[in-house]
Amino acid sequence: MLSQLRPLLAVCLYLQLPGGQGWFPGYSNGFHYQDITNGNVYFNGVSLHVESPEHSVSATRGGSVILPCHYHYEPELSTPRKTRVKWSWLPANPISAPASLEAFAKETDVMVAMGNRHRSYGSFRGRVRLRRSAPGDMSLVINELHLNDTGRYRCEVIDGLEDESVTVELELRGVVFPYYSQKGRYHYNFLGAQQACKDQEATLATFEQLYAAWEEGLDWCNAGWLADGTVQYPITVPRDGCGGVDLAPGLRSYGQRHRFLQRYDVFCFAASVKGDVYFLKQPTRLNFTEAVEACASNGSQIAKVGQLYSAWRLMGLDRCDAGWLADGSVRYPITKARPNCGPLEPGVRSFGFPPLHQKFGVYCYR
Structure with missing residues (x-):
């Protein structure tokens, strides 16, 4: 049977060799075949x-x-x-x-x-x-x-x-931040989570990005979507209600979740921005509508959450004044913790989503 196949194998090798040259002992183009009569093919020469x-x-x-x-x-x-x-x-x-x-x-x-x-x-x-x-x-x-x-x-x-x-x-280079809906905790399916991050000038965080953020101290007890379709959350201080006090610090994982039916919060990743995020100085505080108009009058637009996080983490934005953002939330960035500016560690402080008629400052992006 092998003797019948040898002519066909020789023809196949003829077609495979560059330039359409047939195989014969001594032929070399940097890739050399030999001992075909015994049913063996060897590769020698250049690699x-x-x-x-x-x-x-x-x-x-x-x-x-x-x-x-x-x-x-x-x-x-x-x-x-x-x-x-x-x-x-x-x-x-x-x-x-x-x-x-x-x-x-x-x-x-x-x-x-x-x-x-x-x-x-x-x-x-x-x-x-x-x-x-x-x-x-x-x-x-x-x-x-x-x-x-x-x-x-x-x-x-x-x-x-x-x-x-x-x-x-x-x-x-960027920063991971947790994000939840104006409606409250656990309102996003996977597609909704993607859109929520996109709306805030960010993208879904990867596992590697969330892990790096946890290593840098991110502690958040609400589970959120990641880019691979898993749902996880980072814990640096074990406690009841967050996996329990007996579990070691780390990323708590729910594994893969149903992308359409199940709903959670989301972890977003914001990279650096080309423009400038700044607190707009005004003589009086503003409601949300006035805040949007004030940024526009200043030749900019009201900042998004991802832009504020990026400016805080990558550009050192530090301001102890609460201000409106584009999603209707109120936040302020602290790089150097101090009295009357929230917790002792740096971070972006959040007032959540207050009624839009309330008065605050505003962060603009230009």
């Missing part, structure tokens, strides 16, 4: 290596970032070979809820390039290019970073039968 000096990169929203990727051959080639590079992306925050876990784990194309020809896709079109600072440099440059650009990027280099890849995680 392709794809590497990245950094497997995690952080950047600022609205800025640029370089995701490093380099390839080389061992041993080195005397003449260059035609290679194809493909960058793909597994988002940390899918725009819409996936129908299944398999869909959640599906990578999407960012850029494909061969020689001087390249093509970018989707929201990356016109924002990405290859750095090509040296031979073998296939690092991806992303400009005008979006809030949803976070996730895992794969650099795949293809050369004939060789296919090697490396992954790089992209994170945006």
Whole structure:
């Protein structure tokens, strides 16, 4: 039977070899096959290596970032070979809820390039290019970073039968904050949670982002949605009603929840903002409608919750004056705790959602 298959196998190898050249002993294009008459195929010669000096990169929203990727051959080639590079992306925050876990784990194309020809896709079109600072440099440059650009990027280099890849995680510098509805506790399904964060110039926090926030001291006893469809909450001081005093500090997890039927709060992630968040000085306090008009008259707009958190955490905004925000909540940011400005630790203090006719200051964004 094997003797009958050998001619067919030889034909298949003929079609696979670059340039349409048939196989024969001594033939070598850097990928060498031998001993086929005994039913064995061996690979010798040049091997392709794809590497990245950094497997995690952080950047600022609205800025640029370089995701490093380099390839080389061992041993080195005397003449260059035609290679194809493909960058793909597994988002940390899918725009819409996936129908299944398999869909959640599906990578999407960012850029494909061969020689001087390249093509970018989707929201990356016109924002990405290859750095090509040296031979073998296939690092991806992303400009005008979006809030949803976070996730895992794969650099795949293809050369004939060789296919090697490396992954790089992209994170945006920012801050995680809990958020709940004006109606009270536990009113968002998964899609509602996504929209709530988006409305506040933020996105659903990932598990990694919430974990990092917990390590930095975030303690919140209400469960909230995360980007992967799980529901969790961070506890630094164990207590009754928050998993109990016998459980160690950490992230309490409800696991995967039904994305449409079950309702919780949400943990949002706000990255840096390009503009300026400031407390608008006024001779008198304002109700909500007056606050919106006052920001507009000052050439700005009333700030969103994510913008205030970002300005507090990343720009050091410190103001012991309560002010309206766009969602109808009243908050103020404290970086240096002091008497008459709330708790002893830094944070964004919240008055919740008071009646809109009450009088406060206002935080604007320009």
